[in-house]
Amino acid sequence: MSFQFFVKSNLVFGRGAAGKLPELLKGYGLKKIMLVYDNGVKAAGIADRIREEIDKAGVGLTIFDRVIPNPTNEVVEEAAVIAKNEGVEGFVAVGGGSSIDLAKAVNVLMTNPGSIGEYGGMNMVKNDCLPLIAIPTTAGTSSEITNVSALIDTEKVIKYVIIDNRIVASDVICDPEFTRTMPVSVTAATGMDAITHAVESYISNMATPLTEYNSLKGLEILYKNLPLVVKDGSDMDAREQMMLGCIITGFAFSNANLGLVHAIAHTLSAHFGLPHGMANAAVLPYVMAYNAEAVPEKMIELARAIGIGGNSDADKDKYLLADALKALCKEVGIRTLSEQGVPEEAFDRLAEDVLKEPVLNFNPRQGVTKEDVLAILKEAY
Numbered sequence: 001m002s003f004q005f006f007v008k009s010n011l012v013f014g015r016g017a018a019g020k021l022p023e024l025l026k027g028y029g030l031k032k033i034m035l036v037y038d039n040g041v042k043a044a045g046i047a048d049r050i051r052e053e054i055d056k057a058g059v060g061l062t063i064f065d066r067v068i069p070n071p072t073n074e075v076v077e078e079a080a081v082i083a084k085n086e087g088v089e090g091f092v093a094v095g096g097g098s099s100i101d102l103a104k105a106v107n108v109l110m111t112n113p114g115s116i117g118e119y120g121g122m123n124m125v126k127n128d129c130l131p132l133i134a135i136p137t138t139a140g141t142s143s144e145i146t147n148v149s150a151l152i153d154t155e156k157v158i159k160y161v162i163i164d165n166r167i168v169a170s171d172v173i174c175d176p177e178f179t180r181t182m183p184v185s186v187t188a189a190t191g192m193d194a195i196t197h198a199v200e201s202y203i204s205n206m207a208t209p210l211t212e213y214n215s216l217k218g219l220e221i222l223y224k225n226l227p228l229v230v231k232d233g234s235d236m237d238a239r240e241q242m243m244l245g246c247i248i249t250g251f252a253f254s255n256a257n258l259g260l261v262h263a264i265a266h267t268l269s270a271h272f273g274l275p276h277g278m279a280n281a282a283v284l285p286y287v288m289a290y291n292a293e294a295v296p297e298k299m300i301e302l303a304r305a306i307g308i309g310g311n312s313d314a315d316k317d318k319y320l321l322a323d324a325l326k327a328l329c330k331e332v333g334i335r336t337l338s339e340q341g342v343p344e345e346a347f348d349r350l351a352e353d354v355l356k357e358p359v360l361n362f363n364p365r366q367g368v369t370k371e372d373v374l375a376i377l378k379e380a381y
């Protein structure tokens with residue numbers, strides 16, 4: 001057995017954990033930081049709550065509050081100009097994956113030359129980044145602990161990823177209280193994103209014993225608790241479990257990568273702006289049925305992790321996970337592609353673009369064809 005597994009951030013977890021922010025900030029001795037968030041986080045009162053904590057640290061503050069869902073290169077460049085002009089020495093990002101990913105990307109440009117599009121791919125960031133404290137408000141992308149930033153290149157109409165250990169947040173504050181105000185559709189979509197991370201990392205051809213362990217445990221926790229938080233958003237025990245499940249899963253996919261579900265979801269978001277988790281969830285069951293041909297045993301192990309025993313007939317049991325995920329999507333209100341406004345006429349172009357996605361390299365079933373993707377899109381329609 002031989003493998004590499006990277007972890008970096010100092011993580012503070014628990015209700016009220018935001019109270020640790022002043023101490024963490026003081027530890028860095030920074031003169032000025034940029035606080036990054038979006039409208040939804042502001043409307044929920046979370047941005048103001050974080051601002052209070054930053055004020056306690058007596059650190060100079062610049063605010064960037066124009067994060068958008070599925071952030072683009074343009075917004076990254078806009079924020080980077082402000083951060084450089086203001087001479088910021090570190091970042092606090094509070095929000096979902098969009099806010100945290102944007103802060104990671106802006107951070108790249110603080111210490112590395114050129115434009116952000118040059119850093120797409122793996123290990124392209126040459127210089128270390130500034131301190132970044134990530135405070136997630138969804139559960140979630142796990143962006144708070146991953147080495148990934150996902151951005152849209154509006155000119156190329158693609159969603160691309162920067163994967164680099166240098167962009168990982170220095171500190172993470174996971175306060176489940178901050179996920180309480182998520183609208184139910186965001187709760188469902190972000191939870192399904194986390195479940196997608198668990199299953200795709202488990203079957204990834206980069207999986208190792210340590211990532212597999214995290215994927216299985218993450219899936220078990222997320223699968224059990226997602227229906228509970230969708231049913232009752234004030235169930236804080238379940239919200240807490242969702243946040244824990246995301247962290248466990250994040251360690252897995254940050255090291256094992258993802259696959260065909262994310263290839264399709266990125267393409268859907270680049271073309272039609274679908275929320276990331278909704279795009280993943282719409283195709284997840286069908287991609288898992290497709291992948292079952294390549295990794296039947298792993299599909300059965302994933303089904304076992306969510307308490308579904310098989311009939312000892314591997315040919316049938318390899319589809320148990322896909323069936324369970326289809327039922328879960330229905331239960332938590334995931335919309336089909338047609339309900340999400342994706343026109344059938346676009347399927348041809350979408351399928352061609354999916355085949356160009358680098359993340360396909362990690363999918364267990366190789367040799368994915370345009371016809372394969374078209375069949376999955378039709379099932380998800």
Ligand SMILES: NC(=O)c1ccc[n+]([C@@H]2O[C@H](COP(=O)([O-])OP(=O)(O)OC[C@H]3O[C@@H](n4cnc5c(N)ncnc54)[C@H](O)[C@@H]3O)[C@@H](O)[C@H]2O)c1
Pocket residue numbers: 038039040041044068069070071095096097098099101137138140141142143146147148149150178179180181182183186189190193276277
């Ligand atoms: N870096 C990674 O490892 C990684 C992994 C998966 C996905 N992503 C990326 O993350 C982005 C998606 O992030 P997301 O799914 O967390 O959603 P998001 O950050 O786009 O937020 C979605 C919406 O929910 C609102 N919101 C978030 N938290 C809230 C709260 N607590 N209360 C009220 N409203 C709240 C936001 O304001 C926004 O309107 C995508 O761009 C995706 O590609 C990154």
Ligand SMILES: [Fe+2]
Pocket residue numbers: 141193196197262276280
């Ligand atoms: Fe994702």
